[in-house]
Amino acid sequence: MVSIKDIAKKAGVSISTVSYALNGNPKVTEETSNRILAVAKELNYVPNAAARNLKKRETKIVGAFLTDFDGAFYGELLQGIKEVANKKGYDLIVCSGAQSHRLLPERMIDGAIVLDASFPSDELLQYANRGHKLVVLDRELNHPHINQVLLDNKAGATLAMEYLIEAGHRKIYVVTGPDASFDSMQRLQAVRQAVERHQPLEYIPIQGDFNKAAGQAAAEQILSEYTEPAAVFCLNDEMAIGLYNAIKETNYVIGQHIHIIGFDNIELTHYTTPRLSTIDYSKRKWGALAAEQLIKLISEEEVEHERIYVSLVQGDSVHPVIKDSNSK
Numbered sequence: 001m002v003s004i005k006d007i008a009k010k011a012g013v014s015i016s017t018v019s020y021a022l023n024g025n026p027k028v029t030e031e032t033s034n035r036i037l038a039v040a041k042e043l044n045y046v047p048n049a050a051a052r053n054l055k056k057r058e059t060k061i062v063g064a065f066l067t068d069f070d071g072a073f074y075g076e077l078l079q080g081i082k083e084v085a086n087k088k089g090y091d092l093i094v095c096s097g098a099q100s101h102r103l104l105p106e107r108m109i110d111g112a113i114v115l116d117a118s119f120p121s122d123e124l125l126q127y128a129n130r131g132h133k134l135v136v137l138d139r140e141l142n143h144p145h146i147n148q149v150l151l152d153n154k155a156g157a158t159l160a161m162e163y164l165i166e167a168g169h170r171k172i173y174v175v176t177g178p179d180a181s182f183d184s185m186q187r188l189q190a191v192r193q194a195v196e197r198h199q200p201l202e203y204i205p206i207q208g209d210f211n212k213a214a215g216q217a218a219a220e221q222i223l224s225e226y227t228e229p230a231a232v233f234c235l236n237d238e239m240a241i242g243l244y245n246a247i248k249e250t251n252y253v254i255g256q257h258i259h260i261i262g263f264d265n266i267e268l269t270h271y272t273t274p275r276l277s278t279i280d281y282s283k284r285k286w287g288a289l290a291a292e293q294l295i296k297l298i299s300e301e302e303v304e305h306e307r308i309y310v311s312l313v314q315g316d317s318v319h320p321v322i323k324d325s326n327s328k
Helices: 004-011 015-022 030-042 049-053 073-087 098-105 122-127 152-167 182-197 212-224 238-248 267-271 283-297
Strands: 059-067 091-095 111-115 131-138 146-151 171-175 202-206 231-234 257-261 278-280 307-308 311-312
Touching: 004 015, 004 030, 015 030, 030 049, 059 073, 059 098, 059 283, 073 283, 091 098, 111 152, 111 283, 122 131, 122 146, 131 283, 146 152, 146 283, 152 171, 152 182, 152 231, 152 257, 152 278, 152 311, 171 182, 171 212, 171 238, 182 202, 202 212, 212 231, 212 238, 231 238, 238 267, 283 307
Parallel strands: 059 091, 059 111, 111 131, 131 146, 146 307, 171 202, 171 231, 231 257
Antiparallel strands: 278 311
16 A cells, blocks of 8 residues: 655655645645645555554444435345444444545445445446455456455346246336446346247336335326236335335226236335235345455455345235236
């Protein structure tokens, strides 16, 4: 890691002069200060707050970077991270937003788990190049300091589509997630592959945003176009619940007119009537495995990329298709 001693050597000045320049002290002329700052930038120097306070440059803190904290999904994931981190002697900081990224270069945390589509991959690679240890849950990055613990999105989406198709559905709406979401892109890719395998099939994508409001908006479109029983694959359960609730307020019957499957098996789906079909996996296990891999990286142990496997939960929100002779 670059130190002020390295900057002083390259700039041909004393260490104290570098310190003054970096801290904006007027003792250094503007010309000298500009030269030192240019060298610091060239060498990718960043302040190391932890190193100033800890000889071993360890904080025993790990970070989790999330897009947001909304919805039931994040609680289980974070609990899995926290349990393993605490067991290994680490505390956990959960953060979101660009300003929090500086925790890494300033070494206020020993490593990070990233599930944040707004965190640029090139920035993560820059940190990895500087020796920071990272585990990513939402992208594929090849670097010795980055480990991938990815959900098997394609397998899950394939299970959902095959389930609907085997039930005889030939008209399938798919409510997607945000454009930048790795999970949504992976699931949508598997959807399109399933559609290609099972032609003729009417496939209608609807742009969503992984929240209940997107599911409610999708319900409006689907019901306005209703001519015969249709199936809907929501790429997460939050949208499926929003869709579900909107349809329950009409005369249409879930599992008869509209057949729904989601993805995530959040706790709320267990209490829907009829029970929502969905794709299941352990959020807590995902978080726990991510924490285990990160701590191995920090400890300089060998790690391999991991995958979280999924399964199908069959509910009464999907039934074999029966043509509605009294279509609305």
